Amino acid sequence: MAMIDSTRRSFVTRIGGGAGAMALLTVVPHPASAETIDLPERESAILEAAFGSSVLTPGKISLDMPILAETGLSVPVTFKVDSPMTEADHVTRIMGFAPGNPEPVLADYQIGPRAGLAEVSTRIRLARTGFVYAAAKLSDGTLWGTKFSIIVTLGACVEDIFDLDWQRDAERRAMRAEARAAAAAE
Amino acid sequence: MNIHNVSRRKFIVTSATAAGGMMLGFNLPAQAAQMNANPWELPTDKEGQEVNAWLAIDPDGTVTIRVGQSEMGEGVFTSMPMIVAEELHVDWKMVKAAYASGNRYLRQKAEDYQVAAGILNEDHQVYRRMGTGGSGAVRRSRTFLQQAGASARERLKEAAAQAWGVARADVTAKDSVLSSGNRTGTFAEFATAASTVALDVEPVIKTPDQFNLLGASVARLDTPLKVNGSATYGIDIRLPGMVYAAVRANPVPYGGIDSYDADAIMGLPGVIQVVEIVPGEGQDLRSGLQPAVAVIANSYTRALSALDQMPIKWSATPNDGVNSRDLFADANAALGMPGAISVDEGDTAGAIAGATTVVEGDYQAPYQSHACMEPFNCTVHITDNRADVYGSFQNPPGALAVVAEQLGMDPINVFSHTTFLGGGFGRRSRNDEPRQAAEIARQVGRPVKMVWTREEDMMQNKMRPMAVARFKAGLGPDGMPVGWHARVAGHSITAHIRPERIENGLDNSLLAAVRNHPYNIPNQLVDMHVRNSHIPVHYWRSVNASQNVFMAEQFVDEMAQAGGHDPLDFRLKMVEDLEDWSLVLNTLKEKSGWTTDLPPGTGMGIGISEEFGTVVGQVATVTVSRRGQLTIDKIVAAVDCGHLVNPAIAEGQIESAIVYGLSACLAGEVTISGGQVVENNFDTFKVLRINEMPIIETHWALTGGDKWGGLGEPGLPPVAAAVANAIFYATGKRPREMPIVHTDLSWG
Amino acid sequence: MATIRISIPETAAKDEIVEIRTLISHPMDNGYNVDARGQRIPRHILHTFIVTYNGVEVFHANLHPAQSTNPYMVFHTVAVETGTLEFTWLDDDGSVFSDTRTITVQ
Amino acid sequence: MKRILLGIILVGIVGLIGGLAWAMRYPALDPIAPIDASMEFDSQVVALGRDLAGFGDCSVCHTDPRQGLEYAGGLPLETPFGVLYTTNITPDVETGIGTWSEEAFSRAMREGVDNEGQYLYPAFPYDHFTKITDEDMHALYAYIMSLEPINYTPPENELGFPFNIRLSLAGWNLLFLDTSRWEPDPTQSDEWNRGYYLADGLGHCEGCHTPRNLMGAEIPSKAYDGAIVEGWYAPALNDETTSAVPWTQIALVNYLLDGWDVDHGVSAGPMTPIVNHLYDLPEDDGFAIAKYIESLRPNLPTEAATAELVAFAAEREWDPENPPSYDDPGLQAGVEAFDDLCANCHKVGGTTVPLALTSTVRMPEALNVMNIIFDGVRPPLGARDHSMPEFGASLTDENIADVLRFVRVQYTNLPAWEHLEEIIAEKRENW
């Protein structure tokens, strides 16, 4: 592996010569440069219904999960919220979303001060490569969120293998339909 | 079955290279190896200066270009670097290649210049696409590979411009030399500066008319390693302290193990331990771990002979009674029932009911095996919190993910090392085997190389699905179709891998080349049934089109005959509004000397289809003796893939697909009996051999423009139809079933 | 009967935060799988998981089709007093699975 | 081979005495100017000539595969009294027969005398070619004369005294050459007669399948009894045959044209070039030859006897689930050698012909099975997926002897083969 210089956007990686020893990599969840975490329409509607609003401030909640999964059938994930979990200041609800799944919601946990630690781990199914979102509602009513990009390899080529052929077919059928309509009009 | 013949009644065979068509001359000297025998390692021992993730420049000017796709014969270790080199303006002789790293693909997002140039977006991984399939290497990577070359070139020019105090526009880059006025410099000199210089605007990539390297048949970079046995394949990996594993699973796929007697073989020479592989609780079978047992020894032959001697009792499975005959009967029964509708244009039933002539035809195709020459294998080496996996991967990130999942490790600490592949054909994009190797390595605690016997490779293969089809068409008074109904019942890959994408029974990929045929027929109805069995299925070269075109294009011939048309003109008439299909058909007509007026026992047949953006038509010339001996004399192919990166490699892919297709339509098949595969080695699984090889001519009929079609697979589907249609003209008999050996072709 | 496995410390210090790990065997058919005929296998999952600590609800999870087969859950609670925790899963088909564990707080 | 040596010596002496008187009988014939065959002969005649040359397998002997120069000769023929090299019969003026008139060609074919009146050795089967009709002879001449002339002089024959004196062959012809013309048998069908003509004339099947007397000539009373030729055993085609299932016309057509039959196995050795020629020739002629050959064996076994042998074959075929085992250590060694190598394909469920049905295993001589183990079987044109790799370099002589003994016992109830060690040693020596 050749020496790699830092480039602005990509992560800093310092790799020794060849495929040999690797310096520990720091993997920072995707830096949410935006002011808010915006979910796709389907998911934000559910969030609105559950939390009363879909405006999420980035921060406080983190998603710990692998950045790669093969089938996506059993992906370990941990939702963690930075909260003292006291009577006065605690997490009331944590939700997870996967826009790439047939159904949006991944998880929905109601906890309170009795939990002592706002951290829940489980295993979920993910249908395709894309973003996973997590949202937390605190006792003070504030909403926090994060998102994480994960690659699902198996089936990655399932959806796009015939894309060009279906598109070409659609163009042909549309062209023929037009021609037939025009012919009928005369 | 006999193929190719030197005889009075046949065409006189010209010796030497019988490949005609536009084959550019080869005047290139034999090359030294242009990559490391271990293709994942650097080709040179020097620390090249990386200009971007795709290329690094050594002090001596050597440019190492990274290749994202797997080299399994389709020549990506030459065609991908050519694309980068085209824009880089590097001296081609200075180009070497090495695989892109699967681990780095994971950790690094798209580079700035790709995002700035609008080629990739910031959520794409740095190497964008490391799976190899769908004949997508060139067409899906071309843009970002060109951008990688162009942006590097412009950065080199900018570095020189800044050093020489001139405008970048006054600097030219050609054959690794930068020059402005009388000043010159090499790429190597400015590589370091170029890696950090910033450009305000990224260069625009070339259009095909500006290419000068692309389109040339340069010699393959990997050939020198493949003629002296030095190229490393997965099966060749040797690590210090490595042990070997011979594995066997229940011959009935996904069946369990009742019992095995490890003590009976522990004393055999070299045997270290016996490992049982148990799928995790609830581990969905699609994720691949099947119950299996492996013997670990200090050499493969010792592991295998111990495994052969170990008493193993497989448990009964609910599928022990499954056999091909019943599966076909079940699928054929489905043809009588309406299926999930994929295409419904106009009033097909009405059109057929009112037609002058009605034509019907049923067809059938069996499971088919990949039978790559290199049996399955994988090597996994686990150290404290790192794992290295070596193998012939068609989907390196997949292999990496599977090993990480199985070992419960963070993928960041798993490194995949892709070797040369002894054939992939779609089979190696499934990663069940690396998962099995990882599980063995986890239990063994030492680097272990798992190798499957040919029997295991065939019996545990993920097959090309079986399928049956029924066609029905109505012809008008002019003998042209007014209504076309196609119904396919078969084993669905999507239902096996991604069931959630099947909505009310519809899997469009099962209808490839049936739902998207280009014939201009006013009323069309295409529907399908999913008929899966316990036999796992996966992508096979050209996927479902490999059987669908055999069926659909024979039916097009049946319509032509019923309508009193010449089959080629019949097709031309139905695609006269399509430039590419018309060009391919007319090229075929001219180059093959098409005629249906031939003495009995000799016939010409046509088959044409479009897949992955490429149109391929073929005319087969066959001879059948009175007693039914079939000889394939010649296949003429006409191809429109828009543009060519390396014509010689492209022609090799068309010829390769034709041979692979002939193997699958003449005598090769996979039958199921007692729930297990019957043909488990090359004595019963028939493949085309050199003495059965017809003459093959490939002619390019390129329509250019923005068409970039794939080449690895589209050449396969038409051959079965062309041969079957030729047999009809030679004998009057229509082989409705693959393989053709099942049909008695005797005549006269 | 679904097998249930729960790991929870038997004893804990007062107000110590303890980690609880639970696993219950269940196919969790998400309603998007298909049978050999390509027909959807109807949804059949455990939709709710409730944990009470001496009668007080300390953890409430609404499970969705995205939950993997054999639902596995790790969460925490404060060991406020000696007592029994009751773990209850509610199935789409109306059946209820539950188990209890006791914890002694010094 | 020893008996033939003795015979030739005897003939030599007789020939010498009579030869002188006969010498004047064959004058030299005047050479002709080189002819342009395409002008001289009608293309149909040339095509017929090519077919007939196919039936006669002329190119098999008149081509040295090492050179690959078709019809240019140079193929060494091992005979007990030295090595004969086949002649160059391309129409090359200098080294071939470019200057031979049709009369000279016809005389050589019918009476074994070359253009200069010299006697040719009976390794050239003129005793059969004499039966060719004039029309066919003309067509053959037309075809040979339209070949590509190749300037190549085959090596000199290496014959010791007295066999290098061609005159001695006058006596041989006196005793054994019957130049009467071929007559159809009125009691038989046209198809049978066509087969008889092709097999007895051009095909010269008896050349291999009929034992020869001390003087090296075919013994009429033992026609088609089977004989050893060039290290192979040409099996009996008459009632002496040992094949398990009777050779019907269809079975013979499959074997003669495609090189394999489901009840008898694949052709190998010297027979393969012959079936490859027949593969290309008009199928009707193939059917005719098969009809004639079938008639050579009038007394067929009862259906019950055949069924019993077929059942025996099924029962004896190697079953991977429970392989055979023998107490005799030699045979058991054969079982192991067979298991490692042959049982991969020759097994229940395999695609090969059950071994107990194959002619080679049931023959009185082990030569053919041994040769097949050494050299494998090259796929005939008519059965391209029927081939067997060569195992000569993979097995020791002892392994091969073990396998041969085991195969004979396992797949037949026939007497054991003798002197295996000698024939293997001889084969190994000049392999």
Place this chain on the structure above:
Amino acid sequence: MALTLTVNGTSHVVDVEAESPLLWVIRDTIGLTGTKFGCGIAKCGACTVHIDGRAAKSCTTKVSAAVGKSITTIEGLSPDSTHPLQVAWTELDTPQCGYCQSGQIMAAAALLSKRANPSDFDIDTEMADNICRCGTYTKIRAAIHRAAEIAAQ
């Protein structure tokens, strides 16, 4: 037990069972991985080596049968790929995936030693044991003809 094998001119003492297939002794014990495993029943030709100059399928050859004989593998055909077949193979870019090519070249070398100027028919029948799933047969035929030309010069 200890056996001595002569491979590509150098002798190796190997401690293997007498009935081990020669293929795996060459690959795993001696470490020459150019000879490939394809089927294990002598039906695909990928394991073809030379034993005393004759082509042999090393997957079904007992190592004991090769003791005392001269074994040649693809690595030993020529020190620097200068054998006419290797030159012709490279010139025509014959390999695609390349896995079967060692066996193809070794079988072709045995053919050329028997027939200096093989016809298409000779090549077809002699090389019918060697399977190529990429279907490079046309190039293989052309390369053998080319190699015969080079050898004749």
